[in-house]
Amino acid sequence: MSLLAIGLNHTTAPVAVRERLSFAPTAVAEALQALRAQFARAFPEAAIVSTCNRTEVYCAVAADAEPSAEAPALATWLAEYHRLKADQIAPHLYALPQRDAVRHAFRVASGLDSMVIGEPQILGQMKEAVRTAESAGALGTLLNQLFQRTFSVAKEVRTQTEIGAHSVSMAAAAVRLAQRIFPSINELNVLFIGAGEMIDLCATHFAAQMPRRLVVANRTVERAHGLASRFDGQAMRLADLPDHLAEFDVVISCTAASLPIVGLGLVERALKARRRKPIFMVDLAVPRDIEPEVGQLPDAYLYTVDDLGEIVQDGASARQVAVAQAEAIIETRVQSFMHWLDRRQAVPLIRDLRESSESMRREELARAQRLLAAGHAPDEVLNQLALRLTNKFMHRPLTVLHEASNTEREQLLAWMPKLFPLDKK
Numbered sequence: 001m002s003l004l005a006i007g008l009n010h011t012t013a014p015v016a017v018r019e020r021l022s023f024a025p026t027a028v029a030e031a032l033q034a035l036r037a038q039f040a041r042a043f044p045e046a047a048i049v050s051t052c053n054r055t056e057v058y059c060a061v062a063a064d065a066e067p068s069a070e071a072p073a074l075a076t077w078l079a080e081y082h083r084l085k086a087d088q089i090a091p092h093l094y095a096l097p098q099r100d101a102v103r104h105a106f107r108v109a110s111g112l113d114s115m116v117i118g119e120p121q122i123l124g125q126m127k128e129a130v131r132t133a134e135s136a137g138a139l140g141t142l143l144n145q146l147f148q149r150t151f152s153v154a155k156e157v158r159t160q161t162e163i164g165a166h167s168v169s170m171a172a173a174a175v176r177l178a179q180r181i182f183p184s185i186n187e188l189n190v191l192f193i194g195a196g197e198m199i200d201l202c203a204t205h206f207a208a209q210m211p212r213r214l215v216v217a218n219r220t221v222e223r224a225h226g227l228a229s230r231f232d233g234q235a236m237r238l239a240d241l242p243d244h245l246a247e248f249d250v251v252i253s254c255t256a257a258s259l260p261i262v263g264l265g266l267v268e269r270a271l272k273a274r275r276r277k278p279i280f281m282v283d284l285a286v287p288r289d290i291e292p293e294v295g296q297l298p299d300a301y302l303y304t305v306d307d308l309g310e311i312v313q314d315g316a317s318a319r320q321v322a323v324a325q326a327e328a329i330i331e332t333r334v335q336s337f338m339h340w341l342d343r344r345q346a347v348p349l350i351r352d353l354r355e356s357s358e359s360m361r362r363e364e365l366a367r368a369q370r371l372l373a374a375g376h377a378p379d380e381v382l383n384q385l386a387l388r389l390t391n392k393f394m395h396r397p398l399t400v401l402h403e404a405s406n407t408e409r410e411q412l413l414a415w416m417p418k419l420f421p422l423d424k425k
Contacts, residue, residue, distance in 0.1 A: 001044070001142050003341075004067040005101035006074050006093060007056030010115045013092035015306045019287035021082050021089060023050040024256055028129070029136040035077060036138055042070055045140040047133035047147070049108070051125050052198075052254075052286035052305050053115050058105065060142040063348075067097035102337050105146060106330045109154035111163060112323060115309035116170060118163040121197060123154050145340070153333045161325040170198065171205040173311045174282045174303075178206075178250055181280050181301055185209035191245075192216045193238065193253035193261070195223040198284050202252045207231040215248070217241055218255075242266055246273035254284035262290040264297075271299050282308065357393070364388050 045060035133139040214233035218224035225235035283290040295302035
């Protein structure tokens, strides 16, 4: 089998496209089952990585198929699963066969392909994708080996380089943006919508600036309370948001909702109640939590995950040395994996060779036993056994060598001493 990765990310597609191809965490297992049901033979193994910055499908391709030839079918499936036409996403997709797929997986897990170079969250997201694929029965030997090596490479990169030391997180960028709009964060009321990892990071950064009030809104109020209590904040039911949005100067949202939860009308009413006092809003979700039209309101400052990505690129030169070191480590590990893959592809041939040899051995042994039972001399039987086995093993290689063209014969003669070590004494 061989490898194929297909997908899009923040460098090939804007958030408006990425959100249409994203998979909710609870939908990944079902999507894997649908993929394998449709392509059981072509893609016996599969895993889906879907984050705010990327949607990627990793597949093991059947031994008798060519990865590049199978890529269009996989791209079409990805589009149709999201009720899109293939040509709508084609300009944004990349298809990576074999070595390119391995290198890409290693770079993604190491934080080199992230909007924030060196960010650690993607590694956890990839591990969760692998756990989901395994639970769905979609993970086999090839992808399991790929991802285990991927995680090992990521650990090596973070241990041996300073790739994460210069990382500027999305959360830190959100704080910096807020500081450009408001004189002091400690005079602001800050609302966080959601209670996941990204909201946790954002709350940590904003709490360090000691805002006047910090509130976490979530569908499950217990989760909201658990997060808010760590920062001496308050919890709020998401259903109460329409009654309280006008109270907040800063709104940071990142949920797994499939549709926007903060609409244009809601923000318009909030701004009217605030008497046009501005609201700074950051939508880190994909699909987006806040309707994009909100950004057109005069007093609403709306930033998406892509907007923050441009900000965190400031100071990228400080990371170049670490990036170069990381790329060198990754390239070495790619070669190691490809060597393992090449050896693995020889396994069926080796197995067939052993089975053929074993069949030959059994046949000649049975003949020798019959001769012994008939009273033939043991020495004569053993001599014939050795001679017949030698002739059978050598017949095919010598025939091929004799019938080969001049060019083929030269190649075979070069390999013969390696396949059949000759005693030159």
